[in-house]
Amino acid sequence: MTGDGDGSDPGRLDGCVALVTGASSGIGRAVAVDLAACGATVAVTARRADRLDDLVAEVASGRGTATAVPGDLTDPAAAAAIVAEVAARHGRLDIVVNNAGVMLLGPALGAPLDEWDRMVALNVSALLHVTHAALPHLLEAATGPRGCADLVNVSSVAGRRARANAAVYNLTKFGVGAFTEALRQELAGRHVRVAAVEPGAVATELPTHIRPEIRAEMTRHFTDVEILRDTDIAEAVRYIVTRPRHAAVNEVLIRPTEQVN
Numbered sequence: 001m002t003g004d005g006d007g008s009d010p011g012r013l014d015g016c017v018a019l020v021t022g023a024s025s026g027i028g029r030a031v032a033v034d035l036a037a038c039g040a041t042v043a044v045t046a047r048r049a050d051r052l053d054d055l056v057a058e059v060a061s062g063r064g065t066a067t068a069v070p071g072d073l074t075d076p077a078a079a080a081a082i083v084a085e086v087a088a089r090h091g092r093l094d095i096v097v098n099n100a101g102v103m104l105l106g107p108a109l110g111a112p113l114d115e116w117d118r119m120v121a122l123n124v125s126a127l128l129h130v131t132h133a134a135l136p137h138l139l140e141a142a143t144g145p146r147g148c149a150d151l152v153n154v155s156s157v158a159g160r161r162a163r164a165n166a167a168v169y170n171l172t173k174f175g176v177g178a179f180t181e182a183l184r185q186e187l188a189g190r191h192v193r194v195a196a197v198e199p200g201a202v203a204t205e206l207p208t209h210i211r212p213e214i215r216a217e218m219t220r221h222f223t224d225v226e227i228l229r230d231t232d233i234a235e236a237v238r239y240i241v242t243r244p245r246h247a248a249v250n251e252v253l254i255r256p257t258e259q260v261n
């Protein structure tokens with residue numbers, strides 16, 4: 001176990017167990033690889049089990065440790081069971097990265113209600129269910145040698161700035177920001193650090209779920225912009241969870257240099 005609680009290197013996560021949601025692609029996958037490289041045992045979850053198995057193998061080939069706990073986080077029972085399984089399998093839970101999310105942009109007028117429901121179910125409800133199940137384990141971990149635990153919620157620039165055609169995505173990410181800050185205040189005294197990461201545009205699968213007839217219009221702002229890489233966000237998460245126990249990074253807003261809003 002590392003951290004400044006026992007005078008060892010806070011930049012290493014040896015002995016820590018991390019859970020990363022939405023780890024089958026994009027940001028979550030990059031975060032999992034990065035945390036494993038820091039020495040954490042990383043439990044990865046998403047629905048696509050084959051992708052998770054590939055990730056586990058990749059981490060193992062770099063001498064890291066990852067385990068797959070596949071499931072659909074929009075099923076509340078599954079979300080709780082995944083957290084319980086990780087804690088039972090590894091005996092502890094020090095870091096949770098709530099990353100799974102979906103962005104179904106488009107005008108509110110006439111939008112398929114199913115798209116709104118899917119965003120609320122994953123970006124908000126699933127994040128709440130994972131957090132609810134994880135908190136007792138994080139509080140327990142914070143009493144250990146590292147002296148702290150970490151909950152990192154992946155929000156978005158869309159959690160800071162509302163814009164037309166993103167109404168419900170904005171709703172979910174503003175909600176994540178509010179929940180993160182309130183929880184941070186509740187848990188500060190017990191050394192569970194709660195942080196939000198708010199990326200701008202990152203090259204991932206995220207826009208591919210937008211209806212094709214509106215995707216081009218929604219993404220046209222970024223055609224000439226060098227957008228972020230998933231590893232840029234992984235570095236931000238690593239920075240947050242490797243601070244010494246007396247330092248809590250509450251919020252990281254990270255945009256491509258050329259992204260104005």
Ligand SMILES: NC(=O)c1ccc[n+]([C@@H]2O[C@H](COP(=O)([O-])OP(=O)(O)OC[C@H]3O[C@@H](n4cnc5c(N)ncnc54)[C@H](OP(=O)(O)O)[C@@H]3O)[C@@H](O)[C@H]2O)c1
Pocket residue numbers: 021022023024025026027028045046047048049051071072073074099100101102103122154155156157198199200201202203204205206
């Ligand atoms: N890319 C960007 O520009 C950007 C910007 C700001 C914020 N973000 C946020 O970053 C986070 C990660 O997104 P990304 O860009 O990396 O997109 P992504 O590549 O599409 O990854 C989304 C992840 O969520 C998982 N997921 C989707 N539905 C799920 C479900 N029902 N249960 C469990 N897991 C589910 C997906 O895995 P399965 O399909 O295998 O389940 C996948 O691993 C999201 O919260 C997003 O809002 C992204």
